Amino acid sequence: xxxxxxxxxxxxxxxxxxxxxxxxxxxxxxxxxxxxxxxxxxxxxxxxxxxxxxxxxxxxxxxxxxxxxxxxxxxxxxxxxxxxxxxxxxxxxxxxxxxxxxxxxxxxxxxxxxxxxxxxxxxxxxxxxxxxxxxxxxxxxxxxxxxxxxxxxxxxxxxxxxxxxxxxxxxxxxxxxxxxxxxxxxxxxxxxxxxxx
Amino acid sequence: xxxxxxxxxxxxxxxxxxxxxxxxxxxxxxxxxxxxxxxxxxxxxxxxxxxxxxxxxxxxxxxxxxxxxxxxxxxxxxxxxxxxxxxxxxxxxxxxxxxxxxxxxxxxxxxx
Numbered sequence: 658x659x660x661x662x663x664x665x666x667x668x669x670x671x672x673x674x675x676x677x678x679x680x681x682x683x684x685x686x687x688x689x690x691x692x693x694x695x696x697x698x699x700x701x702x703x704x705x706x707x708x709x710x711x712x713x714x715x716x717x718x719x720x721x722x723x724x725x726x727x728x729x730x731x732x733x734x735x736x737x738x739x740x741x742x743x744x745x746x747x748x749x750x751x752x753x754x755x756x757x758x759x760x761x762x763x764x765x766x767x768x769x770x771x772x773x774x775x776x777x778x779x780x781x782x783x784x785x786x787x788x789x790x791x792x793x794x795x796x797x798x799x800x801x802x803x804x805x806x807x808x809x810x811x812x813x814x815x816x817x818x819x820x821x822x823x824x825x826x827x828x829x830x831x832x833x834x835x836x837x838x839x840x841x842x843x844x845x846x847x848x849x850x851x852x853x854x
Numbered sequence: 855x856x857x858x859x860x861x862x863x864x865x866x867x868x869x870x871x872x873x874x875x876x877x878x879x880x881x882x883x884x885x886x887x888x889x890x891x892x893x894x895x896x897x898x899x900x901x902x903x904x905x906x907x908x909x910x911x912x913x914x915x916x917x918x919x920x921x922x923x924x925x926x927x928x929x930x931x932x933x934x935x936x937x938x939x940x941x942x943x944x945x946x947x948x949x950x951x952x953x954x955x956x957x958x959x960x961x962x963x964x965x966x
Contacts, residue, residue, distance in 0.1 A: 690880055
């Protein structure tokens, strides 16, 4: 088998590494392009360029293919698990500094979880703002739980932490209140079953 | 519809190469090399990944079946859409302005 034929054979096999959709759409064109190059250039140069190009473009094509896929709840679930486990670890260890760090990690992971869940949701009609009531309620409840867990684990809070605890408690109450008000408004604005039928 | 963001380098090279008319993959690759004075060599994966994106965004379209071809092997031809042509001209204008302004800051003026 000659040099060019070997390169074409190798490249035809290598094209299988691309995502299926890209391969099915452009596979024959990719191989044809390499065959065209082999008519004008030495085999070693075409081989080196094709191998470099393959190494550089494979991750991109796979990333693009992944982003085109239907969203799955895996990423939000992972962030949710991280948030929960960090809070559990913080409470279990019991040291104030570890607890604060774990709660911080938990809050960030929780926020990322909500964000990824929001992005992963199927596209539907725009929802009214009042439909967000449960998020405020959940955030308020989460903050209040974290606050109670922190004060329970540490016993007596150091002097400087009181101010932070008060602000956190006030924020939790405001979030809970806003959640309840928006929830009532949302339920009141929903059309009744009889009206929609 | 015109895009305000500059095109990525590979897309820019492809749309500029297609300004003269339709080309198939290998001719496009050669045209990009020629336009860049041999500085840019697009590999197969880069070229077809870029073509795929440009087709998706409506800047180029496939014209393979539009007219009879002389090629024995069936090749896919691409050309700029009206939007793609506007985009290519916009990019050229933007780059010309960039070069002009940058050259004004060079010590001793613009290079010959």
